[in-house]
Amino acid sequence: MARVVVVREAESARDTAKKLIGIGHEPLLLPLEVVVRLESAAPVGDWTGFVVTSAKAVERLAEVFSDDTRPVFAVGEASAEAARAVGLVHVIAGEGTATSLPSLVRSAFGATARPNLLYAAGRNRSGSLEKAFEACDIAFGIWEVYDIAPLMPDLAFAQSTLSRAPVDAVLILSRGQAEAYGRLVARLDEASLGWPLKAQPHLLCLSERIAAALPVDLTYRAKISTSPSLASLFEWIP
Incomplete structure (x- = not known):
């Protein structure tokens, strides 16, 4: 059984914790981010469908x-x-990557159709979906419905969470999480509380782009998922 730190925002962290327990590991919840709901009105348009790339957008x-x-x-x-x-009626699931969505849209509407999609998105995003739609000449509008803000936990709580036994791995699922983890390690070191992480746990990153956001002195501990899914990332848990 490995001890795995989950730094996602609280609700998502609980879901991930259940999955870790289900495969025999011990999750340690240490949220380093918080979801901020955005109240902007939906853009007006002749939308023929919608797009979501995160569960945080569906509500x-x-x-x-x-x-x-x-x-x-x-x-x-x-x-x-x-x-x-949440009651959305006609939902079509993609393969887990933004680049797979244009072909899914074309298949649903037909090759000659001109779909116009409303993308319910987070404020901070990679832009890969927009590029994929533009490359395939699919019209879309963007509606930012949430943001992810960094959260620095109380250092005593962080130390307590991490110090009960050696940490084996940390799940890093976004660039924001990678940056936040780097800040936490630096703060613990500054306060002479960094010893729980001195064993240098594996930093399990969902992509190379995410791993690149880690501090340089931590990148050597990064393990990159072979596909953008938690199931694939879990395979790296020691």
Whole structure:
């Protein structure tokens, strides 16, 4: 059994913890980020469907477009399940990457159709979906419905969470989490409380882009997932 630190925002961290327990590991919840809901109005447009790349976007989408039968294209099964759970009716799941969505959209509407999609998005994002849609000449609008803000935990709480036994791995699922983890390590070192992490746990990163956001002196501990999914990342748990 490995001890795995989860630094996602609290609600997502609890879901990840259940999955870790299910495969025999001990999760340590240490959120380094918080979700901030954005209250901007949905852009007006002749939208033929919607897109979500995160479960964090589906609640706002369902509030404004309840009982809407236009298709909702979700980047993967997790966001698709979240969309169905809040009552969105016509949900189509992608393969887990933004680059897979254009072909999914073309398949749903037909090769000659001109879809115009509303993308319910986070404020900080990679831009890969926008680039994929532009490359395939798919029209879209962006509606920012949430943001992810960094959260620095109380250092005594962080030390207590990490010090009961050696930490084996830390899950790093975004660039923001990578940066926040680096700040936490620096703060613990400054306060002479860094000893819980001196064993240098494996830093399990969902992509090379995410690993690149770690401080340089921590990148040698990074392990990169072979595909952008938690299941794939879990394979690196020692």
